[in-house]
Amino acid sequence: MVTSLPYFAFIAVPALAALACPFAARIKPRYADILANTALAVGLLTALSFIPEIAKPLTLQAWNMGTGLSVFNNDVFSLLMLITVYMVALCTAFYSIFHEMPDGRRGVWNALILVCAAAMCGVAAARDFFTLYVFVEVTAVASYALIAFEDRRESTEGALKYFFLTAPASTFIVLGVALLMLYTGGTSFGHLAQAMSSSGAGDSAVAIILGVMACGFMVKAGLVPFHGWTPDAYQSAPAPVSALLSGVVTKAAGVYALIRIALALRVIYPAHAANAVGQALMFFGALSIVIGALGAVYQRDFKRMLAFSSISQVGYIVLAAGAGTPLALAGALFHLFNHATFKTALFLNSAAVEKQTGTTDMRKLGGLEARMPWTALTSNIAILSTAGIPPLSGFWSKLIIIVALWKAGLQSYAAIAIFASVLTLAYFILMQSRVFFGKTPEHLAKVSEARAGMLLPPILLAAVMIAIGFYFPLLFSNLVEPAAKAFL
Amino acid sequence: MLENMLPNLYLNWFFAALLVFSGIYCMLVSRNLLRLIIGVELLSKAAILALVACGQAMGNLGLAQSIAITMIVLEVVVVAVGLGLVVRAYRQTGSVDMWKFDRLKG
Amino acid sequence: MNLHLFLLCLLLAFGLLSVMARSLLLAGISLAAASVSLTLVLFEMNAPWAGVFELSVCAGLITVLFVSTVSVVRREEQFIAENRLRFYSLPFFLAVFGMAFWLFAEPLTRALVPAVPPQVQINVGTTLWQLRWGDLLGQLCVFVAGALAINAFFRNKNNA
Secondary structure: OOOOOOHHHHHHHHHHHHHHHHHHHHHOHHHHHHHHHHHHHHHHHHHHHOHHHHHOOOOOOOOOOOOOOOOEOOOHHHHHHHHHHHHHHHHHHHHHOOOOOOHHHHHHHHHHHHHHHHHHHHHHHEOEHHHHHHHHHHHHHHHHHHHOOOOOHHHHHHHHHHHHHHHHHHHHHHHHHHHHHHHHOOOEHHHHHHHHHHOOOOHHHHHHHHHHHHHHHHHHHOOHHHOOHHHHHHHHOOHHHHHHHHHHHHHHHHHHHHHHHHHHHHOOOOOOOOOHHHHHHHHHHHHHHHHHHHHHHOOOEHHHHHHHHHHHHHHHHHHHHHHOOHHHHHHHHHHHHHHHHHHHHHHHHHHHHHHHHOOOEOOOOOOHHHHOHHHHHHHHHHHHHHHOOOOOHHHHHHHHHHHHHHHOOOHHHHHHHHHHHHHHHHHHHHHHHHHOOOOOOHHHOOOOOOOHHHHHHHHHHHHHHHHHHHOHHHHHHHHHHHHHHHOO | OHHHHHHHHHHHHHHHHHHHHHHHHHHHHOOEHHHHHHHHHHHHHHHHHHHHHHHHHHOOHHHHHHHHHHHHHHHHHHHHHHHHHHHHHHHHHOOOEHHHOOOOOO | OHHHHHHHHHHHHHHHHHHHOOOHHHHHHHHHHHHHHHHHHHHHOOOHHHHHHHHHHHHHHHHHHHHHHHHHHHHHHOOOOOOHHHHHOHHHHHHHHHHHHHHHHHHHHHHHOOOOOOOOOOOHHHHHHHHOHHHHHHHHHHHHHHHHHHHHHHOHHHHO
8 A cells, every 4th residue: 555645735734834924923923933833743743654654565666657647756755855854844943932033023934934844845745857946946945035034244145145056056957857858758757767768879868967957956955066155054044044954955955856866867777876977976975075074174163064064964965875776875865864863953052052152153162061061962962973973873874875885886985985974073073172071261151051942852853863873773674674675 | 840840949059058158157257246146037048948949849838838937937036035135235234246245254 | 940040149139238238227128128039039939828927027027126126226336346348258258158069069959859759739727737736836835935035034124
């Protein structure tokens, strides 16, 4: 039995709630918070309830070849993306209850988060490159507004950079879609798969189509040659928005589509990525891993360092996607989810630090462990998970990726991944010692722990990381392996 | 029928490529945020031209047109939000010069 | 065919003018003219629906928005010292690029055109409403997002 996910509801409910939010806020500003959190929590629970139904039928096609009337697709990957989107959006919305802003703006703020979530669900639901592009653009519009929400010069600057660097990328995506339509007669993933399985002469054509499209999506994902906007946007955005951006927006806007492209490549290159696009994905992924990690070492701002770390981790996902074996793809998906948990927790903690101390400049911080024990604890767990320390969740996903790369005969890339993982640990230890450990400077002596509500999302996310780490063998046989098999 | 369409396709794609080049050139060369928006506009014009040209060449203009319509609607919203950002930047800094925006540095 | 070529040239000429014009007002107006030429191209290519949208939305709405923004920032934009030579040298670079691309255009397009079986023609309305209603949902979402974004940018003064 293959259950169809009610995607329409997943998109429409947050969108309608977003419409209602400003009006609810007019009655009482806090109603907007309640509305947003309720809508997202219900969505998350509904999405979670589909796990058993989607995971059980192993015959489920990861690649729906049908080109029928149905607009949305239905596979493990979409469900995982959906859960990630709702999880991070809920954390953001919950956190922003405690984020200070004028009461009159709460309605619009929550509405923007809801629209962003709805659009990202649309991305996860799309089974057609153009529909995917449409929702990517909606996500982008909501993100511009969220980044520039606070009336500060830096925020506007970050949003402008995001806007002007990603707008040309949209054009390249549309040009790719146009070529795809010309070549295959349609724009859906199914059309692409059909064209690829039937094409005799089409190697160069497929490389051109996917290459043009992948260029656009790489800009939106913030991979290294195109990463100019990422640190600025993350640093200048209001704190909860950075978590949303790093946790899901770049993934929904870029990485998801890149993994879809990698899935399409599997149709004709089953064993490993022997083609130009797969190699390009792997190359840029590895480049992002290294440059992102090296860049992070030199940062002085807490949030900016996390942004560079995000670039590096996204590189892992894309590298694994480019390698394209079933195990690597499963690792990419797993790391995508894990990265959403630990980077959201870290950005929310950076927001707590910013709120309590008034700065994110690491030269002015130090010794916060004594003053903010819970924030320090959850940050430590998230950091160790990111760096791939067993038995936390990040260890397993990195292990899968490295093993998959090794098995696919890509030893050099596997070595890069291992090396960068050491580098990750290095810059995070640097950050730890500057922010949380050491002696407390005098101007921070009166800093107190953040409010309990602000601590709740990071604590829950840390619990998820630990739980996934310990129950991994169980998860592996129940979720990851089926997912890998479904890609076969 | 398809063969008749091909010269047209070359021509359309050639002009679309020229428009893409002009748009990107404009965005690279200028410091004025409004000129950057002009560049974005030219890029999306090229995309619309390319889409409809492809639809004509493959013989399903209905699909191409419906995609182009959605594309146009998206474009107007994106450009409106971009102009909003520019006006906001102008109100905050009194300028639309991109070089004035240099606060974020690593 | 000749009409088509003429209209494409018109589109490109107005596009170039919008990049090279010194005054932003002139640039905005020539962008509108480029939109109108694109509309004519689309009509000539038998795509009237896309043409109507292009005319009303791009040539109409965007021009209004752009010109009003220009009038807001008008005083300041002349203080930006830009090197005009860079703009005036666009035709030269464009010509170089055009020649280079022309060499690639034919093999490129030849590689990309497979023997697609002649498609069943479905009209725009049916395509949009029955096959691509996901896009329509996206359009609704983008309107909501755009309205909220504009609200977020410009309403804060009243409430803060």
